[in-house]
Amino acid sequence: xxxxILSAHGLTVDxxxxxxxxxxxxxxxxxxxxxxxxxxxxxxxxxxxxFLKVFPTEAPWVIQGxxxxxxxxxxxxxxxxxxxxxxxxxxxxxxxxxxxATGVGGIIRDILSMGARPVCAFDSLRFxxxxxxxxxxxxxxxxxxxxxxxxxxxxxxxxxGVPTIGGEVVFDEVxxxxxxxxxxxxxxxxxxxxxxxxATKIGQKMVMVGSxxxxxxxxxxxxxxxxxxEETEDKRPNVQIGDPFFGKxxxxxxxxxxxxxxxxxxxxxxxxGLAGSTSEFGSKSGMGVRVYLENVPLRDENMTPYExxxxxxxxxxxxxxxxxxxxxxxxxxxxxxxEAAVIGETTDTGRMEVFYKGEKVADLPISAIxxxxxxxxxxxxxxEYLKETRKFNxxxxxxxxIKEAIRKVLSSPTIAKKEWVYRQYDxxxxxxxxxxxxxxxxxxxxxxxxxxxxxxxxxxxISSDGNGRWVYLNPYEGGKRVVVxxxxxxxxxxxxxxxxxxxxxWGNPENPEIMWQFEQATKGMADAxxxxxxxxxxxxxxxxxxxxxxxxxxxIYPTPIVVAVGVLDKPENAIPSFYQNEGxxxxxxxxxxxxxxxxxxxFLKEVHGIVSGEIPPVNLEVEKKxxxxxxxxxxxxxxxHDVSDGGLITAxxxxxxxxxKTFGVDVSINTPYREDFELFDEMRSIIVISLxxxxxxxxxxxxxxxxxxxxxxGRVIDKxxxxxxxxxxxxxxxxxxxxxLWENSVRKLLD
Amino acid sequence: MKFGIAVYxxxxxxxxxxRVIRDVLDEEPQFIDYRETNLKGFxxxxxxxxxxxxxxxxxxxxxxxxxxxxxxxxxxxKGGLVIGICNGFQILTEAHLLPGALMPNIHGKFVCKxxxxxxxxxxxxxxxxxxxxxILKIPIAHHDGNYYIDEDSLKxxxxxxxxxxxxxxxxxxxxxEANPNGSVGNIAGIINERGNVFGLMPHxxxxxxxxxxxxxxxxxxESILNYLK
Numbered sequence: 001x002x003x004x005i006l007s008a009h010g011l012t013v014d015x016x017x018x019x020x021x022x023x024x025x026x027x028x029x030x031x032x033x034x035x036x037x038x039x040x041x042x043x044x045x046x047x048x049x050x051f052l053k054v055f056p057t058e059a060p061w062v063i064q065g066x067x068x069x070x071x072x073x074x075x076x077x078x079x080x081x082x083x084x085x086x087x088x089x090x091x092x093x094x095x096x097x098x099x100x101a102t103g104v105g106g107i108i109r110d111i112l113s114m115g116a117r118p119v120c121a122f123d124s125l126r127f128x129x130x131x132x133x134x135x136x137x138x139x140x141x142x143x144x145x146x147x148x149x150x151x152x153x154x155x156x157x158x159x160x161g162v163p164t165i166g167g168e169v170v171f172d173e174v175x176x177x178x179x180x181x182x183x184x185x186x187x188x189x190x191x192x193x194x195x196x197x198x199a200t201k202i203g204q205k206m207v208m209v210g211s212x213x214x215x216x217x218x219x220x221x222x223x224x225x226x227x228x229x230e231e232t233e234d235k236r237p238n239v240q241i242g243d244p245f246f247g248k249x250x251x252x253x254x255x256x257x258x259x260x261x262x263x264x265x266x267x268x269x270x271x272x273g274l275a276g277s278t279s280e281f282g283s284k285s286g287m288g289v290r291v292y293l294e295n296v297p298l299r300d301e302n303m304t305p306y307e308x309x310x311x312x313x314x315x316x317x318x319x320x321x322x323x324x325x326x327x328x329x330x331x332x333x334x335x336x337x338x339e340a341a342v343i344g345e346t347t348d349t350g351r352m353e354v355f356y357k358g359e360k361v362a363d364l365p366i367s368a369i370x371x372x373x374x375x376x377x378x379x380x381x382x383x384e385y386l387k388e389t390r391k392f393n394x395x396x397x398x399x400x401x402i403k404e405a406i407r408k409v410l411s412s413p414t415i416a417k418k419e420w421v422y423r424q425y426d427x428x429x430x431x432x433x434x435x436x437x438x439x440x441x442x443x444x445x446x447x448x449x450x451x452x453x454x455x456x457x458x459x460x461x462i463s464s465d466g467n468g469r470w471v472y473l474n475p476y477e478g479g480k481r482v483v484v485x486x487x488x489x490x491x492x493x494x495x496x497x498x499x500x501x502x503x504x505x506w507g508n509p510e511n512p513e514i515m516w517q518f519e520q521a522t523k524g525m526a527d528a529x530x531x532x533x534x535x536x537x538x539x540x541x542x543x544x545x546x547x548x549x550x551x552x553x554x555x556i557y558p559t560p561i562v563v564a565v566g567v568l569d570k571p572e573n574a575i576p577s578f579y580q581n582e583g584x585x586x587x588x589x590x591x592x593x594x595x596x597x598x599x600x601x602x603f604l605k606e607v608h609g610i611v612s613g614e615i616p617p618v619n620l621e622v623e624k625k626x627x628x629x630x631x632x633x634x635x636x637x638x639x640x641h642d643v644s645d646g647g648l649i650t651a652x653x654x655x656x657x658x659x660x661k662t663f664g665v666d667v668s669i670n671t672p673y674r675e676d677f678e679l680f681d682e683m684r685s686i687i688v689i690s691l692x693x694x695x696x697x698x699x700x701x702x703x704x705x706x707x708x709x710x711x712x713x714g715r716v717i718d719k720x721x722x723x724x725x726x727x728x729x730x731x732x733x734x735x736x737x738x739x740x741l742w743e744n745s746v747r748k749l750l751d
Numbered sequence: 752m753k754f755g756i757a758v759y760x761x762x763x764x765x766x767x768x769x770r771v772i773r774d775v776l777d778e779e780p781q782f783i784d785y786r787e788t789n790l791k792g793f794x795x796x797x798x799x800x801x802x803x804x805x806x807x808x809x810x811x812x813x814x815x816x817x818x819x820x821x822x823x824x825x826x827x828x829k830g831g832l833v834i835g836i837c838n839g840f841q842i843l844t845e846a847h848l849l850p851g852a853l854m855p856n857i858h859g860k861f862v863c864k865x866x867x868x869x870x871x872x873x874x875x876x877x878x879x880x881x882x883x884x885x886i887l888k889i890p891i892a893h894h895d896g897n898y899y900i901d902e903d904s905l906k907x908x909x910x911x912x913x914x915x916x917x918x919x920x921x922x923x924x925x926x927x928e929a930n931p932n933g934s935v936g937n938i939a940g941i942i943n944e945r946g947n948v949f950g951l952m953p954h955x956x957x958x959x960x961x962x963x964x965x966x967x968x969x970x971x972x973e974s975i976l977n978y979l980k
Contacts, residue, residue, distance in 0.1 A: 154861045158892070159802040161763025245761050245805025337760055424861045426892045428957050429800075431767045436964075445962070449770035572962055659865070 001026070009036030015374055022368040030306050030354065030362045034369060037272035037310055038279060041543050044373035047509035048541040051519050054526040055536040061498055062537055068196055069110040069268065071537025072189070073498045075567045079446060079456045080191045082116040085124075085184040085464075085503045085563050087542035091240070092181040093140070096148025100181045101156040102242035105314050107185040108162055109268035112251055113317065115195035115258050116187025117452065119430055120444050123153050123167040123183050124464045124503070124561040125421075128176025130413065130749040138549050139177040146750050149181055154424040159244035160251070164425035165433050166442035167464055169746075171413045174468070174556050177547030182503040182540075182561045184464060188446055188454050195258060197267035198285040199320035199346040204264060206278065206289065206344040207326060209253060209333045210316035211246040213274070214299035218310050246315035246338070253336040254317055255451045262329050265320035275309045277318045278344060279352050283370040285320075288349035293356040297339035305356040320346070376509075383513035389473050392612035394598055394677065402675060403731050405607050406649055407741055409680065412606045415646040416745035417657070434459060438659070439577035440489040440641055443568065459571035463489030463564055467645065468505075468557030473600045474615035475517040475558055479524030481618050484685075486564035487532050488642050491627040492687055493574045494634030495566030500529060502539040502562045507555030508546040517558040525560060531620040532627075534564060573634055578658035580638045582718045584690040586652065586667055587699075588643075590626055591619065592709035596673050596681030602645050603680030615683070622685045625706045630687075633702050636695040642687045647680035651688040652713070653722065657739050664735055667714030668725040675726045690716055752778045752979050755793040757823070757839070759785045759814045764800035764836065764956060771956040772797075776972055785814065788822040794979050795832040796823055798839025800892070800954055810853065810895045811841030820846050832876055832975060833948045837893055840940075840950030849943055849950045850908065851900035856893070857933025863892040865964060866931060866953055868939050869919040872912045875942050876978035877949040880970050886923050887916070887967040889953040891931060891939075896952040898934040898941075905935060916940040916951060 006016050009032055019027055019035050027035060041047060057065035063080055064072035070084035088103025104121060111118045127149075128142035146169075157164045162185065199206075257263050265285070269277045274296065282289040293308045303311070321329050326342060333340035347353070352369060354362035409415055422437035435443035441463035446456035465486040471478030487497045502525065507514040529536055545556040568574055579586075598604050599613025630640065641655045648669075656663040671678040691699055696712070703710035717723075722738060724731040754772045758765050765782065772780035783790070785803075790796065804813035814820060820842060827833050827848055835843040843849040856862060867888055870881040881887070900908070908914055917937040920929040925937045932952075940951030955968030 151860070158861055158863075158894070159761070159763075159805060161801060243805065245802065245807070248761055248763065248802070248805075423864055426861070426863045428863060428890055428892060428954070428963075429763055429767065431770065431957055431960075431963060434962055447770075449766045449773070451766075 009033065010040050011036050015039060018374060022372055023364060030309060031364055033306050033310050034275045034362060034364065037275055038369045039373045042271050043276060045541055046374050047376050047378050047543060048504065048518065049375050050377060051522045054522055056526060056530045057535050057537065059499065059533060059535050062535055063191065064194065065535065065537050066539065069113045071499065071501060072114060072194055073537060074191055075446065075458050075460065076456055078191060079454055080189055081186055081460060081565065082111050082114040082189060083184065083186040083501055083565055084110050084538035085182050085501045085561060086110065086540040087503050087505060088181045088183060089178060089505060089542050089545055092149055093145065093177065093179055096145045097152035098241050100149040100152035102240045102314055103181050103183040104153055104156040105242040105244065105247050106270055107183045108160060108247065109317065111185045111187035112254050113195065113197060113266040113268045114187065114189065115193055116189040117255060117448055118162045118185050118187045118251065119432060119448065121157050121162050121164045121183060121185045122462060122464050122563060123164060124180065124466060125149060125167065125169045126175040126180035126559060127171050129171045129173050132173060136176060139547060142171065142176055143750055145179050149179065150421050150424055156242055156244045158426040160247045161429050163427045163429045163433055165427045165444060166437050166462060169418050169421055174554065177554055178545040178556050180505050180559060182505070184501065184563045186462065186565065188448060190452060195266045197281055198265045199281065199287060200264040202287060202346055202348045204320045204346045205323055205326050205342045207319045207321045207329055207340060208296060208316060208343045209319060209338055209340045210250050211243060211313060212297040212299040212339050213308060213311050213313045215303065215307055215311060216240045216313055218307055218312065240312045240314050242314045249336040249338055250315050250317055252451065253333050253338055257319065257329050257332055259452060262325040263319040263321050267318045269316040269318065271312065273310050273312045279366050279369045281318060282346065282352060282366045285346060288347035288351045288366060289344055290347050291344035291354045293354060295341045295343045297341055305354065305361040309354065378509055378515045379512040380516040380519055381512035382516055389612045390614050392599065394613065397608060400607055400676060402679065402729055403733065405603065405676060408606050409603055409646050409650060410653065410738055410742040411745045412602055413746050413749055415602055415650060417743045418746055419743065420747040420750055434571040435574055441493050443493060443571055443574040445571045457570060459568040459574065461490045461493040461495035461566045461568055461574065464561060465489065466559050466561035468559035469611055470600050470615050471521050471560060472557040473613060475520035476524040477615040477617055479521035479560060480528040481615065482560050482562050483525050483528035484618050484623055485644060486562040487534055488623065490564045490566035491630050492640040492642055493568065494630050495568040496631060497532065497534045497564055497566040497627065499537045500534050500562050500564045502536060502560055504541045505545055505556060505559040505561065506543050509543045514555060521558055521560055528620060532623065575630065575634050575637050575640045577641045577655065578639055579655050579663045579690045579716045582663065582716050584638055584716045585693055585696055585712055586665065586688065586690050586714050586716060587710060587712045588686050588688055589629065589703050589708055589710050590686040591622060591684040592686060592711040594684045596677040597683050598677050598680050599683065601647065601680055601682045603647060619685060622708060625708050626685060626687065629703060629706050629708060633699055636699050637689050637691055639690045640687055643684065644682055647682055648686065649679040653738060655688055655690065656735060657742060662720055662736055662739050664717035664719045664721050665714065666717045666723040669713060670727060675729055678726065752794040752976060753792060754778060754780045755783045755790060755796045756780055757785065757796065757798045757819055758782045759803035759817065761803045761805050762799055762801035764954065768797055768799045768956045771959045771972065775959045776976065778976065783819060785817045785819045788818045790822050790826045795834065795975055796826055798835040798842050800837030800839060803838055803842060810838060811845035814842045815845035824848060827948050830947055834877060835950040836954055837952055840952055841895060843948060843950040848948050849941055850904060851898055851941070853895050854897040854899050855895050856897050861894040862931050864890065864931070866891045867919050867921055867929065868916045868953060869923050869925060870916055872915045874912065875915055875946055875949065877971055877974050878915055880974040880977055884923065886919065887970060888965045889955055889958040889968050891953050893952055896932040896934065898938040900935055908941065911944060913942050913944065914938055915942050915949065
């Protein structure tokens with residue numbers, strides 16, 4: 001076989017050899033296409049699989065862990081939530097609008113296929129620094145990419161009627177050529193009505209429902225498994241085009257046939273299209289599948305069997321249906337204006353047999369396509385750069401003007417308010433969004449009026465995080481911290497964290513240093529998840545986020561995006577992120593006396609232009625105690641915002657910038673450490689809270705009883721100023737001018 | 752009271768509206784499919800928000816040419832109450848049940864946010880529980896809310912009290928800054944001459960429970976009840 005043909009399918013010579021051994025002959029062109037797609041990194045996880053095994057996946061509340069279209073956890077004795085995050089990185093660089101839009105559509109269908117009503121979405125985005133636009137060679141500007149991605153997410157999410165209620169956006173040059181678009185969706189369902197991607201008996205019909213199949217997205221999975229180079233622009237036709245109008249009707253149709261008990265299993269058409277869905281369906285069911293391609297409703301005439309099998313046209317779903325229900329299912333689909341056809345059935349042969357107009361065009365053992373995909377134990381090596389970054393000593397840094405530093409950090413697009421982004425998303429449709437975007441975590445009521453009617457008194461708190469810089473500087477500790485940060489944002493609302501989903505965005509796995517980062521970070525994440533009792537219930541891996549330029553290769557920071565989900569007894573009990581009343585006391589809880597370090601901080605990057613330093617271990621025992629503290633005292637705490645990107649002073653100020661008004665702040669900090677370190681450290685487990693004077697004693701005692709630090713810093717005041725006294729430094733600033741910097745920086749860069 | 756809630760393919764605030772009518776107002780909602788024509792027995796028809804027919808061609812255009820919308824026209828001609836929210840407002844202008852047009856927002860972006868509104872005409876079936884010049888806080892979420900009408904027609908509408916609500920700031924100032932989409936005269940909601948068909952871009956169903964940030968939407972929904980009773 002010509003190496004060029006193999007390479008077009010993303011296969012190596014060795015992999016081809018293995019295919020021949022598995023099937024005992026040469027594959028034909030269609031079969032080669034099937035292997036190329038299903039054995040791609042995107043579908044097979046061939047580089048990452050061994051390392052994902054370290055994740056804890058179980059807890060008493062976990063109903064479904066990894067391995068299905070989404071994970072499921074129960075939230076009370078009747079209801080559960082299904083959730084997952086997935087990447088759509090590669091398409092979003094090539095075609096930002098459609099790339100991002102289809103990412104949203106895909107994750108919504110994953111949730112839907114579990115039998116859940118999709119009720120909210122999150123989006124984690126990483127772009128190049130728009131301040132550097134016009135200075136890069138061979139890499140596109142960040143601004144139009146960010147504009148297109150945000151518009152695309154809004155276009156799809158707004159139209160399909162699933163509110164986008166949170167996420168984060170980080171701007172850093174390492175993402176310029178490889179922006180990250182990770183889409184998360186959460187759905188609600190009755191606990192005992194979960195669906196899975198499998199047939200329940202031999203001879204069950206496979207009904208394809210949704211939009212017609214076109215030529216779009218052929219070999220998307222293979223594209224998503226290769227690094228970017230100058231030829232990437234030629235891959236534009238590989239990007240799928242989404243249509244949320246079809247997506248919306250597909251949701252209603254699918255939930256209706258499920259509620260009426262007309263289907264037995266459900267699987268969406270994602271990567272590798274029909275080939276992927278039917279073979280995975282067969283594999284999970286432990287059955288064979290027979291597929292009749294001439295039955296597939298087509299958008300383009302004269303599509304070849306190869307194209308029909310591998311098209312990644314969006315908004316399509318596969319149902320397993322008993323013969324007697326087929327007519328009713330098709331009737332319902334047509335009522336919604338969707339295409340619907342029986343395209344095959346399950347068999348007892350264990351093979352995937354594909355026919356086109358009477359001719360057998362593919363005949364492969366399903367185990368060979370799915371289970372026998374290669375798994376690589378790729379070489380790993382500690383990165384050279386760590387030798388340098390570990391040497392960094394913060395004490396060598398010159399002291400800077402604190403006032404100026406605060407202004408710089410607040411204006412950093414990564415820290416600044418992301419209103420420009422979330423104003424473009426409908427975050428309210430569904431009328432369940434209790435805590436809206438802009439807070440540490442979003443809080444969603446669990447109620448739905450129809451299809452299905454769900455009325456839980458509980459709420460869920462959701463937060464996403466993923467500081468790639470920390471992971472770059474110490475993959476193990478950084479991995480731990482990313483989990484901790486997402487989980488902390490959930491517990492400071494007073495919620496009990498239940499589980500996480502993650503999307504691991506990495507560089508080229510064939511580079512041993514990158515694979516080492518992967519192994520270390522997943523270990524760190526797993527350790528944190530185990531300790532915090534938040535198992536990983538679903539996830540996704542995106543490798544090859546690498547830009548190949550004539551003179552160099554740029555890999556992104558290793559960026560695990562973690563979305564943590566927790567449950568609150570009542571939505572009205574959620575602790576807000578913002579101060580509530582003048583006169584309230586501002587305090588900090590947690591590691592309030594620990595020595596600060598500004599290694600890997602936003603301050604170090606924005607003020608000193610340095611990305612360096614060792615990332616110290618996070619104390620998981622303290623985190624567990626803090627979680628307990630917030631759950632037990634939520635009725636006494638008026639606001640809580642954790643110290644994270646931008647440090648203590650950023651947390652103190654952001655808490656004052658509520659939607660309703662700008663509060664004044666009067667705080668006084670005495671520290672034995674350097675003032676700039678104290679104010680901008682991101683490495684201690686500290687949360688800024690506010691409370692009424694009368695509750696101060698009780699809250700302080702509660703913290704002390706748990707053995708966690710507590711310090712009163714000052715007060716929320718009426719006068720709109722920041723009064724900050726730290727050791728001998730006195731700062732008084734108009735807080736509205738600080739708010740303006742924080743509020744307008746992103747809009748100025750992107751609008 | 753029996754509220755009919757129109758369901759076009761792509762409507763996505765239909766369930767929210769249903770829930771508020773049933774659980775907050777304690778009245779009787781019923782979905783009506785876009786292929787239906789029988790509107791007997793309904794006290795009020797609500798055209799909810801969303802993206803009917805995926806906003807193909809232009810928001811509201813395709814929905815305006817459905818059997819249900821024809822029936823809604825007849826219903827309105829007989830004096831029945833009709834309220835169009837967001838995409839429902841767009842459908843009403845496209846169906847010529849209301850004058851003017853809703854164009855893409857002047858900044859070209861979708862906008863979702865809490866919005867202050869000033870009630871200019873409180874003598875309608877939809878605002879009778881509001882005080883004159885009352886300020887309401889009700890969220891908006893749309894891409895095409897930029898209301899346009901020529902100057903002469905606008906003058907006539909103003910004279911007849913057809914401008915019901917306008918976008919304003921917290922203090923009630925109807926300023927350019929408080930205009931979220933470029934609408935002529937900050938117009939957020941209008942009524943027909945006869946006074947029984949009301950269209951507005953803000954979503955009262957999203958502001959009917961305090962836990963969601965505002966209950967001001969109830970002024971509008973309960974005004975309908977008050978009028979009908």
